[in-house]
Amino acid sequence: EIVMTQSPDTLSVSPGESATLSCRASQSVNSNLAWYQQKPGQAPRLLIYAATAGATGVPARFSASGSGTAFTLTITSVQSEDFGVYYCQQYNYGPPITFGQGTRLDNK
Amino acid sequence: QVQLVESGGGVVQPGRSLRLSCAASKFTFRDYGMHWVRQAPGKGLEWVALISYDESHKDYTESVKGRFTISRDNFRNTLYLQMNSLRVEDTAVYYCAKTFSDSSGYDAFDIWGQGTMVTVSS
Numbered sequence: 300e301i302v303m304t305q306s307p308d309t310l311s312v313s314p315g316e317s318a319t320l321s322c323r324a325s326q327s328v329n330s331n332l333a334w335y336q337q338k339p340g341q342a343p344r345l346l347i348y349a350a351t352a353g354a355t356g357v358p359a360r361f362s363a364s365g366s367g368t369a370f371t372l373t374i375t376s377v378q379s380e381d382f383g384v385y386y387c388q389q390y391n392y393g394p395p396i397t398f399g400q401g402t403r404l405d406n407k
Numbered sequence: 408q409v410q411l412v413e414s415g416g417g418v419v420q421p422g423r424s425l426r427l428s429c430a431a432s433k434f435t436f437r438d439y440g441m442h443w444v445r446q447a448p449g450k451g452l453e454w455v456a457l458i459s460y461d462e463s464h465k466d467y468t469e470s471v472k473g474r475f476t477i478s479r480d481n482f483r484n485t486l487y488l489q490m491n492s493l494r495v496e497d498t499a500v501y502y503c504a505k506t507f508s509d510s511s512g513y514d515a516f517d518i519w520g521q522g523t524m525v526t527v528s529s
Contacts, residue, residue: 333515335452342522343444343452348507348515355517386452390513394466396442396454 301325301389305399311407312377320402322370322387330366331391337401338383346385347372374404382406409433409518411486411503416523419493429486429503429520437461437481440512443488445499446522455501456488457512464511471497493527500524 302325312318322332330350335343345354347363350370360375374381387399415427427443443455456467456477465477476489486503501523504516 331513335516337452342502342519343516344519345507345515345517348517354515388452388515390515393454393457393513395468396457396513398452398454401451 300395301328301392301397303387303389303397303399305385305387305402307402308400309403309405311405313407314379315376316407318374318377318381318404320372320374320385320404322365322372322399324368324370324389326392327367328389328391331389332365332370333388333390334363334372335386335388336381336383337386343386377404379406409505411505411518411520413501413503413520413523416501416525418526418528420529421493421495421527423493424489424491425493425525427488427490427501427503427523427525429488431484431486431505434505434518436479436484438510440506440510440514441477441479441486442504442506442512442516443477443486444502444504444516444519445497445525446502447496447499450499453499458486459512460510466512490525493525495527498525498527 332350334347337343384401412430442457458477474492478487503520505518506514507517
């Protein structure tokens with residue numbers, strides 16, 4: 300099983316600041332990695348697929364990089380609607396498809 | 408718009424069964440792999456099962472193998488999860504999800520349902 304580890308567990312930023320979230324895989328997943336945003340009481344929303352490609356309708360302030368085992372999601376100029384929990388997911392190997400434990404993005 | 412709607416959740420005693428459904432609309436359901444993902448209260452996301460577009464391939468997370476069965480009806484545009492021998496630790500919100508572009512199932516999940524709550528308790 301590929302273990303996905305996200306850091307930090309919680310990130311506190313003020314609106315307008317940038318946020319950088321990290322995700323590490325226990326072995327290479329190539330570029331088969333996605334990022335999701337989840338707000339309380341809602342289903343997850345796809346932000347990024349194939350490690351760097353933005354999903355339809357995702358604002359340009361969300362960008363991502365990485366391949367292999369190390370990945371980053373960057374939010375430039377965080378908006379109030381961006382606060383929530385972010386998950387990375389690998390779909391290169393399975394079963395199982397695995398998610399990271401999540402990073403909570405809080406308003407400082 | 409493209410939509411997935413789950414149903415069938417509820418409260419059930421340990422050892423009993425439950426069948427979840429996921430109705431798909433506004434996309435060609437038969438072309439896409441589909442998944443079930445669950446989230447225990449206050450916890451993260453856990454992938455449960457996948458099924459390829461034509462049911463030729465199914466995968467499960469280890470903890471549900473032999474107890475859960477994923478299936479689909481491409482005429483009714485519906486995905487199912489039959490859950491038998493339920494355990495307290497199966498308590499979670501269960502989401503169905505559509506793969507972004509892959510028929511086999513190994514892809515990002517671009518559309519999610521709203522989720523249905525399953526509570527296993529005596």
